[in-house]
Amino acid sequence: MNKPFAVPVNPGSACKPPSTKDFLVDRTFRALARVGVVLILALVFALVFEVGRKAVPGMEKHGLDVIFGSVWDVNQNKYGILPAIWGTLYSALIALLIAGVFGVSMAIFLTQDFLPPKLAAIFRTIVELLAAIPSVVYGLWGIYVVIPAIRPLAGWLNSELGWIPFFSTSLSGPGLLPAALVLAIMILPTIAAVSQDALTAVPMKTKQAAYGMGTTHWEAILKVMVPSAATGIFGSLVLGLGRALGETMALAMLVGNSNQIALSLFAPANTLAALLALNFPEAGPNEVEVLMYAALILMLITLIVNVIGSMIMVYAQRGTK
Amino acid sequence: MTDLTAAKVALPSLQRTFEGRALRSLVLTTLVWLFAVLASVPLFSVLYMLITRGGARLNLEVFTELPPTGFETGGGFGNALAGTFVMVGIAAAIAVPVGIMAAIFLAELGPTSKLANAARFAAKMLTGLPSILAGVFAYALVVVTTGTYSAPAGGVALAVLMLPIVVLTAEESMRMVPKIMKDAAYGMGCTRSQVIWKIILPTGMPAILTGVMLAVARAAGETAPLLFTALFSNYWIYHQGELAAMNPTASLAVLIYNFSGMPFDNQLELAWAASLVLVMIVLVVNVVSRIFGKPKF
Numbered sequence: 001m002n003k004p005f006a007v008p009v010n011p012g013s014a015c016k017p018p019s020t021k022d023f024l025v026d027r028t029f030r031a032l033a034r035v036g037v038v039l040i041l042a043l044v045f046a047l048v049f050e051v052g053r054k055a056v057p058g059m060e061k062h063g064l065d066v067i068f069g070s071v072w073d074v075n076q077n078k079y080g081i082l083p084a085i086w087g088t089l090y091s092a093l094i095a096l097l098i099a100g101v102f103g104v105s106m107a108i109f110l111t112q113d114f115l116p117p118k119l120a121a122i123f124r125t126i127v128e129l130l131a132a133i134p135s136v137v138y139g140l141w142g143i144y145v146v147i148p149a150i151r152p153l154a155g156w157l158n159s160e161l162g163w164i165p166f167f168s169t170s171l172s173g174p175g176l177l178p179a180a181l182v183l184a185i186m187i188l189p190t191i192a193a194v195s196q197d198a199l200t201a202v203p204m205k206t207k208q209a210a211y212g213m214g215t216t217h218w219e220a221i222l223k224v225m226v227p228s229a230a231t232g233i234f235g236s237l238v239l240g241l242g243r244a245l246g247e248t249m250a251l252a253m254l255v256g257n258s259n260q261i262a263l264s265l266f267a268p269a270n271t272l273a274a275l276l277a278l279n280f281p282e283a284g285p286n287e288v289e290v291l292m293y294a295a296l297i298l299m300l301i302t303l304i305v306n307v308i309g310s311m312i313m314v315y316a317q318r319g320t321k
Numbered sequence: 322m323t324d325l326t327a328a329k330v331a332l333p334s335l336q337r338t339f340e341g342r343a344l345r346s347l348v349l350t351t352l353v354w355l356f357a358v359l360a361s362v363p364l365f366s367v368l369y370m371l372i373t374r375g376g377a378r379l380n381l382e383v384f385t386e387l388p389p390t391g392f393e394t395g396g397g398f399g400n401a402l403a404g405t406f407v408m409v410g411i412a413a414a415i416a417v418p419v420g421i422m423a424a425i426f427l428a429e430l431g432p433t434s435k436l437a438n439a440a441r442f443a444a445k446m447l448t449g450l451p452s453i454l455a456g457v458f459a460y461a462l463v464v465v466t467t468g469t470y471s472a473p474a475g476g477v478a479l480a481v482l483m484l485p486i487v488v489l490t491a492e493e494s495m496r497m498v499p500k501i502m503k504d505a506a507y508g509m510g511c512t513r514s515q516v517i518w519k520i521i522l523p524t525g526m527p528a529i530l531t532g533v534m535l536a537v538a539r540a541a542g543e544t545a546p547l548l549f550t551a552l553f554s555n556y557w558i559y560h561q562g563e564l565a566a567m568n569p570t571a572s573l574a575v576l577i578y579n580f581s582g583m584p585f586d587n588q589l590e591l592a593w594a595a596s597l598v599l600v601m602i603v604l605v606v607n608v609v610s611r612i613f614g615k616p617k618f
Contacts (some may be wrong), residue, residue: 018512029514033430036422037440040488041482044443050455105356106338116354126361132607133367134542136574137596140581141367205433217348239449246451248545249574253581273453273545280460280549295457299450306449310442 048299054162055296058289068295072259072275079290083259085297087269091176092244092253094265095183099244100237102184105189107233110192111199112221131189141255142182147171147254150178154266171266174256179269182250187240194239198220198232198316199225231316246302248273367600375597378590383598388555388576398593398595400557401571404472405599407558408551408572409540411476412483417533420487424529425517427488428495441492447485455481456546464550472558472570475551479543483536490532494525527613534610538603544574553579573599 058066062079069080106127110120125173154171161167171177202225210220226233256268257278272294280291382397389396423444427437457479464470506516522529539613550582552569571597580592 018510022512022515026512026514029431029517033422033426034436036419036424037426037436039419040423040440040447040484041436041442043484044446046462047450047454047481048459050458054461054465072365102356102360106360109353109357114350122514123357123361126364129604129607130360130364132538132542132603133364134544134574134599134603136542136544136577136581137367137371137600140577140592140596141363143581145370146367188360214432216342216346218349219342222349242449246449246453248451248453249578252545253578272556273451276453276457277548280457281552292457292461295454301447302445302451302454306446309449310445 008293024092051292051296051299054289055292058293059293062290062293066290067297070259070261071210074284074287077286079287080259080295081272081275081290081297084262084270084272084275084294087176087255088245088271088273088298088301091180091183091255091269091271092241094180095175095187095244096237096241098181098184099188099191099240100134103188103236103240104195104233106188106192107195107199107236108226111196112217112225127189127192130185131193135186135247135249136253138186139250142178142250142254143174146178146181147173150181158266165263166265169262169264169267172268174254174268175266176255176262176269177265178255179251179256182254182267183244183247186250187243187249190243191236191240194236194313195229198229198236201203201232201317202228229316231312235309235316237313238305238312242305242309243300245305246273246298248277252277253304338537348579354510371593371597374590375593375595378594379597383591383594388571388580388591389587390555392585392587396587396591398571398573398576398598400554401573401576401595402598404543404554404558404571405550405573407472408475408479408570409537411473412479412540413533413537415476415480416483416487416536418485419452420536421491421529422574423488424491424495425521429517429521430513440488444485447481448489450481450485451545452482452543453545453548455479456548456550459546459550460474467567468551469567470552470569471567472551473566475570475572478546478550479540480556482543482546483540486536486539487532491525491529491537494528495521496533497528498524498607531610534606534613538606538610542574542599543601543604544578547572547575548578551575576615 066079066081067085068082069078070082071078071080073079106123108122109115110127114120115123140284151171154167154175154177157167158170160316172269202283206224206228210224215223238252251271252274255271255274257274258268259270260267262269276295276298279287281292382395383399384397384402385399386395386397387400388398388514423440427441431437455478458481459474463474463477467474479577502520502524503516506520511519551572554569556568556571558564558568558570577592577595580588580595583589583592587589
């Protein structure tokens with residue numbers, strides 16, 4: 001008796017269910033993929049755990065004195081990173097201010113029909129290449145191009161407007177402003193790229209509606225497009241800040257590594273990352289404990305900023321859908 | 322006659338097409354142009370300096386000779402170039418397999434699982450990790466354990482930085498593979514790993530390679546994680562007939578950093594030449610990855 005829907009299987013046919021070998025290969029492969037995912041999570045835990053564990057002795061010995069102390073003297077066994085924390089935040093904020101203005105206007109420039117597509121592609125490539133240049137090369141360039149270039153201006157500002165705290169010292173060489181300028185160049189691509197995404201995600205209709213109301217090109221941009229993309233643009237600034245806080249080489253080469261807290265833009269300063277870069281290679285066991293402590297603090301600061309940044313981005317993406 | 326004067330009186334009001342709003346638009350447009358051009362200046366300035374100062378010192382010797390010490394003349398950065406290749410190679414050997422396996426899971430096997438969401442978040446956090454912290458981690462994990470600065474320690478530090486780039490770009494490229502292709506393969510009775518091997522990986526490969534190359538380019542230029550994991554060395558990684566893998570290892574980036582602060586002209590010239598070589602490597606990898614990664618579907 002014939003079954004109604006039976007498939008006639010030809011013994012010589014290529015059709016066959018997966019063999020035991022296929023089955024095993026499949027399962028092993030899937031397990032391996034899972035291992036890959038678990039490894040990423042393990043890496044993050046290991047990062048926090050390793051640095052945290054190595055920081056514990058330093059915490060026990062020095063406690064909060066490290067965070068609120070401002071003297072770093074290995075011989076006296078005194079370690080204070082307050083100036084470095086100050087320098088990290090101050091340089092990052094100046095850089096964010098500069099890169100924010102340039103990055104967001106670059107994003108507007110590239111997305112709001114100012115340029116024929118070919119020219120826009122060229123500018124986009126320029127921004128991407130800015131991100132590709134290694135930070136140590138920026139550091140070298142900063143020493144031999146940026147510092148000499150801004151020194152006359154810094155001198156003039158200091159002699160004419162020295163009563164303003166920001167200009168209260170002269171630029172003798174490395175200092176906060178050249179470091180922040182180079183830092184700004186390095187985070188500009190992040191800000192420009194993420195803001196561009198935010199601006200292109202605004203529906204075309206919104207802009208057409210604005211034009212329909214009789215706005216000029218710029219009124220549409222400033223009163224409709226930018227507010228619509230505001231969350232994403234804000235997220236780009238936070239992510240840029242996160243990048244600026246952790247950047248190392250350009251700062252280690254340009255900031256001057258001086259443990260002082262100053263408002264002056266031309267004074268040498270220090271940052272957490274630069275402190276690590278400069279002191280780690282030659283540190284004794286006591287110093288390493290404190291450096292691990294400083295690394296943990298840097299990790300916490302950047303982690304908090306980055307978590308906030310990505311939460312804003314998630315929120316922004318939800319808003320445009 | 323009266324008509325004409327009337328026309329003259331009316332003219333100014335007719336000509337007021339150039340309103341304040343338009344003027345503001347013009348000013349703002351000029352301003353963004355200015356900002357865009359100003360923002361491009363650093364790139365050209367960097368490239369100009371590299372070509373004039375680095376190019377002047379660039380010759381065949383710099384690729385084959387060891388770094389000079391003190392007042393020595395001549396010399397090069399052959400060992401640093403080799404060290405960079407070795408360490409980026411180690412980093413890629415760790416980060417690429419792990420990253421692609423993880424990306425397969427994220428894109429295909431369990432894209433919405435809790436594990437995947439946690440891993441995606443972790444990878445995003447890792448992209449924001451300051452590179453110096455990758456160095457601190459490798460120091461704590463490898464240097465302290467093995468008791469010596471070494472190329473593998475540097476490789477591990479770079480791998481930490483490469484991994485999130487590989488994972489996130491590979492996941493993205495596997496998601497771009499059209500669903501109908503996968504469905505067709507499943508319909509033919511393929512197992513999931515067969516679909517991954519025969520459909521998803523080959524189709525997504527150009528884009529995956531782009532991500533890998535971007536990660537390689539980033540790792541090649543990193544200095545901070547190598548400062549106290551690989552340190553620096555004035556010798557070849559392979560010298561006196563044996564592989565000195567567990568010794569401090571030179572890299573281009575650290576050489577540039579070390580030489581940038583030296584008071585000797587020769588070292589400074591070499592720092593510029595090394596920067597030129599490094600930027601060339603990074604840019605070539607970037608451009609090649611772009612050509613590779615042009616979406617084909």
